[in-house]
Amino acid sequence: MHIAITGAAGFLGQRLVAQLLDRGELDGDAIRRLTLVDQAEPPVVAKEGVEIRSLALDISTPGALDPVLEAGPDVIYHLAAVVSSAAEADLDLGMRVNFDATRALLEGCRAHGLSRTRLIMASSVAAYGGELPAVLDDMTALHPQNSYGAQKAMSELLVNDYSRRGLVDGLVLRLPTIVIRPGRPNAAASSFASSILREPLNGEEAICPVPTDLELFVMSPGRVVDALIHGAGVSGEALRTFRAFMLPGITVSVAEMLEALREVAGDEALARVRHEPDPRIEAIVGSWPARFTNERARQLGFKNDKDFREIVEAFLGERA
Known part of the structure; x- marks a missing residue:
């Protein structure tokens, strides 16, 4: 199995890489190849039997991901993003990375015939906002109150539509606020x-x-990584026509x-x-x-x- 990860140098990407290498398989298939992508070349820990390629790419540049997509990854984790406060402070940057790069990734999957590739995109609780009910479900309308949430919401619709057309096998996981993050405070x-x-x-x-x-609404880093890994094995039939939902925080x-x-x-x-x-x-x-409520996520086997x-x-x- 070949797995590609954008945003692989980030804390979530690094945790996902470590967990995948520790498990050695995904959805019952041995991992033979990992392609790691970020602005700066993601660090690599060698694992016997796994070919690991680390690339420094600006994914918002047209065609930047072609070398990755030409290799036909079986699963793509799209984690790369400009975080909330940074996206609010710089609309152009947020649009370029959070939305334009997502569209380019989907178009790349279409151009390279990756209709069977499972594309898992990390979205956010920030996609919601405005006047809301006391308790939300996955069909609550998205009305984000910041640019980051709007960019994620637009990307969700694209993933859903490209999946409806059979151009990719998409899944959007809306992440709760992740705590406790390691390192130092960032621009989120x-x-x-x-x-x-x-x-x-x-x-x-x-x-x-x-x-x-x-x-x-929160979730630990460990549970988020577990959810990303679990998402690779959820069947398209189980996901039905709507491919985005909130993880159970x-x-x-x-x-x-x-x-x-x-x-x-x-x-x-x-x-x-x-x-x-x-x-x-x-x-x-x-x-x-x-x-x-998170009923759908629980029915699909995701855990809080x-x-x-x-x-x-x-x-x-x-x-x-």
Whole structure:
């Protein structure tokens, strides 16, 4: 099996690569080839029996992915994206990477006859917004309130339509807010959701820019990677005509997140969190819904974290 991954140098891409190499197979087929794509050449860890090719490409450049698609990958993970705050700050950049590159990828699949290739695109809870019901399902209308969400929503429709036409075997997984992310804060509006836990657990100060009663729909990195891998094996017949849905996260308030921090690391860790309101971040994150039914995802075998403390303890276990 040949697997290609865009955004392979990112934290999610690197976790996916590591998990695929550890398993050695995907949907029952041995992995023989991995093609890793990002702006900077993704790091490679050699694995016996697997040919790994690492490419530095600007996927928004016309034809940039042709060398990848000509090789006929069986599965493509499309993870490359400009994150929320960056896409809001620079409309042209967000459109070029989040939408134009997705369209170019789909057109490339069409041109190279990859109708049987499973294309898994990572979308986002940011595709929702506006006036919403208290609890959403997968057919709730998309009304994003920021450019990142709009770009993801447009890309979702394209993946769905190219799949309807039989040009590719697409699947869109809308990701909850991922916590706890490793590393340092990035340009994502939701970056604080990880930093208010990660930094205090590392003995550093962190800033909480939103009210503590704000609710988020979250999922651990490990569960997201499990979902990406599981998605490769879900049949097109099971997906039916609508190929996009929300992964099963859990709903948690910022106050509950901070209480989990106190429970696992004590009052000293909690005291490292400073509350400094940022209306710009609150406007973006506050537009994202926090409650979903997730019935369809569960029926298809996708799994959620048990509770938020489990997410924190998983992060601590990875640091050990």
